[in-house]
Each structure stands twice: as structure tokens, then as C-alpha cells.
Amino acid sequence: GQQVMQIPQYQHVQEGEDFTTYCNSSTTLSNIQWYKQRPGGHPVFLIQLVKSGEVKKQKRLTFQFGEAKKNSSLHITATQTTDVGTYFCAGPRGAQKLVFGQGTRLTINP
């Protein structure tokens, strides 16, 4: 079945460095969602991308949806300690299911 692969699994950066996580699907996605899970917390919705080539920004976070709608990325500029957590992408499978990537766990050295 359709899989959503996310890389890297872990990323450790110095505070102030940039961070990027990538999400790849084996099939074309109608949309993709991104979630953030703080340590010990639950996933929280960040954004949804729908259009081919779409780019959306939320302050220091930039989200992109590939032209072929099979990949997506989340880029954080100048990380801060509040960015610590695990970032998940999620895409639909069929008409009723939402499939999550394995997540990228971001840790930051202050």
C-alpha cells in the first residue's frame, strides 16, 4: 500500500542552525499535513498543503509541496529551543485513511 517515508529519523542541531525534514510518498497525494509533537505531548496540527508546488510560511517555518505532489518538506530557519520535538507528515490513503510518516525527532543544543 501507499507509504509515506520521512527522513531523517533524528536531527540534532545547534541553536540558531537551520533544520529540514523531508517526506516522500510512493503515490501522488491529494494533500499533505504536518504535525508537531513536543516531548511527552500529543501531535498538534501545523499546516495542510493542497496545491502542486505550494509554499506556505509560518514565521520561521517554511512548508513546501512538490510539483508532482509526491514529496514535501518542512524547513525551520534559525532554530530555537522551542522547536524541539518530533515532526510528522501525513497523507491520505484512499478515501478514508490518513497515513503518517515515521517522524523526524529534532533536538537542539542551546
Added chain:
Amino acid sequence: EAQVTQNPRYLITVTGKKLTVTCSQNMNHEYMSWYRQDPGLGLRQIYYSMNVEVTDKGDVPEGYKVSRKEKRNFPLILESPSPNQTSLYFCASSLGRWNTEAFFGQGTRLTVV
């Protein structure tokens, strides 16, 4: 306040002892689902429900049951828990199916010994 409430937050149980994890949402959402989270595997869907009395299997349904008798509640039932069901469980709800924001509960950490 809009929220998804799961109970209990933590549970330690023994193999074979039936248990239920409750999930309730106050947003009148039609779509609800259960996920388990394991290291390196992300969130895997166990069961989902499109509406009252409509449920279907996700990717890892073995050993679990669900019911949706009311729109707001979607309990997860483990009839005979086994150690491989030790995991962190999340309930989620959304207005639509896959194309709308999912709201997650606080999670239930289950240990089966």
C-alpha cells in the same frame, strides 16, 4: 474548550485482562480514529470511524476492537492484551476524513506485563 479527552493517561495491566481506553470529543466531529505510536514506526492507525455505527480497520487492527454508539465517544477495547500491545495510544478526531485537521487526545501509555 474544543478537545479530545482520553482516559486513562497511564495504565499497567497483565496479559489477558480485558481493558478499555475511552475517548471523547466535544467538537461534533464525524471522523474519529485510534493510533498507536512506537519508536521508529511513527503513528499507525488501528481503527477509524466515519460516523456513528460506521467503523473500519486501519493498518494494525489485530487484537483491538472499537465501537461508535455515539458521535462523541470512540472507545478502544483490548479483549486480551498481550505484551506486544505495550505502546502509546492516541485518539484523534476531525471534521472530515483525511482532508481536515486532526485533533489528538493527550495519549494513553499502556504497559502490558
